[in-house]
Amino acid sequence: MSIEDVLGQIRVEPRSTPIIRALFSPPQLLPVCCLCGIIRDETDAIPGFGRWMTRESYRETHGVNPSDLPLTHTYCPECLVKVRIAVRQYFLELECHRNSVLSFPDIDLSPEAA
Numbered sequence: 001m002s003i004e005d006v007l008g009q010i011r012v013e014p015r016s017t018p019i020i021r022a023l024f025s026p027p028q029l030l031p032v033c034c035l036c037g038i039i040r041d042e043t044d045a046i047p048g049f050g051r052w053m054t055r056e057s058y059r060e061t062h063g064v065n066p067s068d069l070p071l072t073h074t075y076c077p078e079c080l081v082k083v084r085i086a087v088r089q090y091f092l093e094l095e096c097h098r099n100s101v102l103s104f105p106d107i108d109l110s111p112e113a114a
Helices: 003-009 018-023 055-062 077-102
Strands: 030-033 039-041 051-053 071-074
Antiparallel strands (some): 030 039, 039 051
16 A cells, blocks of 8 residues: 555545534624734634634634624734833833923923923
8 A cells, every 4th residue: 555545545624614614603893903913713712812813714714704704903912012012112212201301401391481
């Protein structure tokens, strides 16, 4: 028996059977990361704690094009970390700028000086 004969006997099961697809009910709003575009699949999960997948994976798993569903924007865990760092840096720079402007003794910031 050759390797081709063995491989010919192997039956590959689809990732999502028609029965499972028939039971799938699309969400009212599909959460999508607004930075990288991956989708949170909350099927059989606690809301807010679904697994993250690409649009192609979502289409293959559920047989539904994500573009046909109403979307809502959120952040995936990786992008949320990036956003928090960027926002923290922005406010630190803003605070440093305020402190540097207010620390000049030659500038009168009172309303009467304007």
